[in-house]
Amino acid sequence: KISAVIFDLDGVIVSTDEYHYQAWKQISDQENIYFDRAINERLRGVSRMESLDIILSHSDKVYSESEKYLLAQRKNDIYCELLNKLSANDILPGIINLLISLKARDIKIAIGSSSKNTPFILDQIGLATNFDAIADGNSIKNSMPDSEVFLLAAEFLGVQPEECVVIEDAQAGIDAAKAAGMKAVGIGSAAKCFNADMKLNDISNLDIDHLLEVNEIRS
């Protein structure tokens, strides 16, 4: 029986894709590295340093660890500046209703995100105090597809992994949820994931009874 829902943050609660894209684009332009939206798609759910490695794989230059650290820091400074524009208006359709419905049914809710900017983003969109637990990029060693962030969220909630369903927009996140022994709902681009238990284009199409039974539905 499902007793908790773990939400990924970027791409599920709020769309930060464009800001990540703009920040990485500025860094790649400065470094003369080819970067486009298709490459940006591959960064979905991937940690900051691993995202940087994907971007640098399009360059001939060999970067030292300290150069990489500085580039990641520069990208994050640009990204955080852009995040200042985020507000509750950027919460994706269907999320608020879903959170209210889950609370009404006594289902626990948590965030499980690779992002180290999770506290800042939740603050910007006004949801900093709405979750029963938050596991994020600051509290884990191994990023998705490792199961660590979702197992930590379940531990914080005091529930077993098999009682959890994860909502994700990235293949790496669906893999992480399955590796944790949880049910996985793929939304947006993750609706194509072969191993998602349920596939949806959009949260606003979600039927909460289906979610809690995790029957396979496709839209």
Ligand code: BG6
């Ligand atoms: C994930 C995003 O949620 O967080 C990735 O989908 C991002 O694109 C990752 O790279 C790490 O984010 P941050 O905010 O710690 O740089």
Ligand code: MG
């Ligand atoms: Mg995501």
